[in-house]
Amino acid sequence: MNQHPSTDQTLLKMPSLRAVKCFVAAARHESFTRAAETLCVTQAAISRQIRELEEHLGTPLFERVGRSVRLTTAGAIFFDAAQLSFINIAQAASRIRKDYGNNARRSLTVCCSPAFSALWMAHRLPSFFSAHPDIDLDLVTSQNFLSLEPGIHPDIFITKMSRLRDGYVSMPLFHDRIYPVCTPGYLQAHPEIQTLEGLRHGVLLNLSPYGRSQVAEHVDWSVWLAIYRLDLDDRQKNGAHFFNANDYNLLIQMVLNGQGVALGFNQLVSHLVEQNLLVRPVPEELVLEESRHYLAYREDKASDSALSRFKSWFFAQCGLPGAA
Known part of the structure; x- marks a missing residue:
C-alpha cells in the first residue's frame, strides 16, 4: 500500500484515541463519573484524558452544571464528528469479526x-x-x-x-400488479363493492404520495379508478369514508381488520390472498408493464x-x- 505524506501528517495531528473515547463517553452521559463506570476506569483517569484533549484542541469542551457536565459549542462540534467516526469504526470491526475472524459467520x-x-x-x-x-x-x-x-x-x-x-x-x-383487496367478511357485508361503481362509493383506504417521492411512480385509488374511466371526485359527498395514509403496512392491517378496501400490490398481498385472509372483490387489475x-x-x-x-x-x- 502506498503511503501519502498528507495522510501521515493527519495522523500526527490526531488527538489520542483514548482521550477521544473518554470524551465521547462523558458527552453521552453528561457525567465524568458515569463515563468512568462505562469504561471501567477511575473518574480521575477520565478527567486527565479530557484535560489532555482540551489542551490539544486549545479550548474547553465541557462546562460544569451542578453535578453534571454540558458540552460547550466547540465540544458539540467535536462530539458530532467523534461519535460518527466511532460508529463507523465499530461497524467495520464488527463486520470484520463476522466475515474474517475465527469461526466467521x-x-x-x-x-x-x-x-x-x-x-x-x-x-x-x-x-x-x-x-x-x-x-x-x-x-x-x-x-x-x-x-x-x-x-x-x-x-x-x-x-x-x-x-x-x-x-x-x-x-x-x-412488474407491479395492483388490484383491490378486502376480507371475505367485509365483502359479504358489502356486496355492492363487487362492481367498480360500487367500489368508488365504498370505504376506500388510500396510499397517499406523501414522503414517497423516491419510490418511483405512485398508484393510488384516483389513478387506479381513472384507468377504468371512473373519477374519484364523483364519489357521493356524504357517503363512505375515504382514508389516507402513507404507511402501507397500516392500510393492510386495517383491511385485515375489516375496515375497508385497499389497493393490493400483488408481491405484497398474494400470500394473504392464497390463505383466503384477503379476497379480490372485482377481477380488474392494473399491471405496470413499463416498470x-x-x-x-x-x-x-x-x-x-x-x-x-x-x-x-x-x-x-x-x-x-x-x-x-
Whole structure:
C-alpha cells in the first residue's frame, strides 16, 4: 500500500484515541463519573484524558452544571464528528469479526421498503435461515434509498429504481400488479363493492404520495379508478369514508381488520390472498408493464458466496430464473 505524506501528517495531528473515547463517553452521559463506570476506569483517569484533549484542541469542551457536565459549542462540534467516526469504526470491526475472524459467520446488509420487509420478507426469511444457517442478515428499511444514514452501505437493495447508485448491478424482478383487496367478511357485508361503481362509493383506504417521492411512480385509488374511466371526485359527498395514509403496512392491517378496501400490490398481498385472509372483490387489475422492481447488489461483492446464495434464494422465492 502506498503511503501519502498528507495522510501521515493527519495522523500526527490526531488527538489520542483514548482521550477521544473518554470524551465521547462523558458527552453521552453528561457525567465524568458515569463515563468512568462505562469504561471501567477511575473518574480521575477520565478527567486527565479530557484535560489532555482540551489542551490539544486549545479550548474547553465541557462546562460544569451542578453535578453534571454540558458540552460547550466547540465540544458539540467535536462530539458530532467523534461519535460518527466511532460508529463507523465499530461497524467495520464488527463486520470484520463476522466475515474474517475465527469461526466467521457471513453477514449481509439488505435494504428495502418497510412494506416489503413486513409483507414480503417476514414470512419468507425462516426458509432462508434454515437453508443458510451460516449467514446473518442486517435488514435496513427506508423509503429514501438515495440518502441513507452515514455508515450504512447495503450489500443488496430491493427497490423500484432501475439505477440506484454507482457501484451496484441491478437485476430486474417483477412488474407491479395492483388490484383491490378486502376480507371475505367485509365483502359479504358489502356486496355492492363487487362492481367498480360500487367500489368508488365504498370505504376506500388510500396510499397517499406523501414522503414517497423516491419510490418511483405512485398508484393510488384516483389513478387506479381513472384507468377504468371512473373519477374519484364523483364519489357521493356524504357517503363512505375515504382514508389516507402513507404507511402501507397500516392500510393492510386495517383491511385485515375489516375496515375497508385497499389497493393490493400483488408481491405484497398474494400470500394473504392464497390463505383466503384477503379476497379480490372485482377481477380488474392494473399491471405496470413499463416498470419493474429490481435487486441491486454491490459490484465489488459479485463473487461473494453469501451474496450469491441470497440472490439465488430470493429469485427462487420470486419464481424467477436463477441469479447466477
